[in-house]
Amino acid sequence: MRFTWINHETTPMKVKTLLAQHGVTRSLLKKVKFHGGAILVDERPVLAIHMLTGGETVTMVTPAEIGNDHLGVSTLPIDILYEDRDYLIVNKPAGVASVPAHALPDNTLANRVKGYYQAAHYDNEVVHITTRLDRDTSGIVLFAKHHFAHSIIDHQLKAHAMRKMYLAVVSGELTTDHGWLDAPIGRAADSFIKRTTRPDGKPSLTEYWVVKRLRNMTVVRVRLHTGRTHQIRVHFAASGHPLIGDALYGGPRDPWIQRQALHCMQLEFDDPFISQTLTTFAPLPADLNRLIIHNQRANS
Incomplete structure (x- = not known):
């Protein structure tokens, strides 16, 4: 995958400094360096310590992410609320665990997402679940579709910005x-x-x-x-x-x-890949709707 930025600074800086300003972590830089990725300045390969002087186009090419064989595949459907190159947002039904556990190894939301990735023939098959819900809680669960998107969400979670x-x-x-x-x-x-x-x-x-x-x-x-x-x-x-x-x-x-x-019912976060705030809503499930309707006050 390719991610590109224009260096608008006129003060000299290293490439890795510019990348860090855009949320690229040291661990991701190591994957780029040692696992088949690349850093390009004006389409020429450089090291992360290369000095920028202003006006350059900086590109980071990340390697493909191979799926974890220990995570089983489920072909059961998922309810997609939003999807783009970087994020997948799913409406989880009650009764489905977010991730595998000893008692629930193969029928979780993560298993279903892996099955969806494989059916869609995505290059990146690693399932990056970034928010989780209890098994019997319904609603929005956010998946990052690559390591870089995951690190962006982790930063926002730690800063309580989501x-x-x-x-x-x-x-x-x-x-x-x-x-x-x-x-x-x-x-x-x-x-x-x-x-x-x-x-x-x-x-x-x-x-x-x-x-x-x-x-x-x-x-x-x-x-x-x-x-x-x-x-x-x-x-x-x-x-x-x-x-x-x-x-x-x-x-x-x-x-x-x-x-x-x-x-x-609602998730909102800043998405730097599309330079806007992304807001998603999940409709009220039938059982909660029934609960509310059948417990209305007589005068309501």
């Missing part, structure tokens, strides 16, 4: 229309899977807005300002309002949904 919005239905009535849940999260002492709020946990911040009040439950729009495991589920459970259907965190059952009422 904006993810969820829709959740929590138990009870939230009295304030807008609020913050700010409590450190760490592992629960009695479980490998479960998390809890604890003083020695990692800082965790969740923001919410009330969308609609139902019978004994509230629909909320939620933004994560940090990305802890089970963060939304843990924070609302700790506040006394566990998600409907969330058995792990004490959420009440409801006949209209058989999993936690949580859906990643």
Whole structure:
């Protein structure tokens, strides 16, 4: 793959400095150097320490990425919300794990994406999953289609620059229309899977807005300002309002949904490859829609 920039600086700088300014990491430069890639200045091969003086066209050619043989292939379909050369955004259904685990080795979203790549005969078959959802949470999952795109997203995640919005239905009535849940999260002492709020946990911040009040439950729009495991589920459970259907965190059952009422509905991030902010939406799944419709207040 080829990525090209114009050097508009007049102050001399090394090629690797310009590349770093555009998000190229040292690890990616090593792959380019040692695994069949190239760096070109005005279409002439150079080293990363080559000095630029201004006005040059700098091109980075990355090597093809061979898929991991340890990741199985699934031919089950995926629901694509957006795709271009650099990113694939998928609407994950509830009940499908994001990545393989011991109990779920071959039927995860990552397996399906690998199958899609192979069927489309993509040169790069490495599955770079950059955002994940719990198995029973539905909605948007972002895949980078090459190493460079993955490193761009990793940088935005570490800087908390990516904006993810969820829709959740929590138990009870939230009295304030807008609020913050700010409590450190760490592992629960009695479980490998479960998390809890604890003083020695990692800082965790969740923001919410009330969308609609139902019978004994509230629909909320939620933004994560940090990305802890089970963060939304843990924070609302700790506040006394566990998600409907969330058995792990004490959420009440409801006949209209058989999993936690949580859906990643919007993803927004800055895409340097198209020089714009990319915003994607995932429609509300049928079970969450039924839950909301059948629990309307009498006067709503």
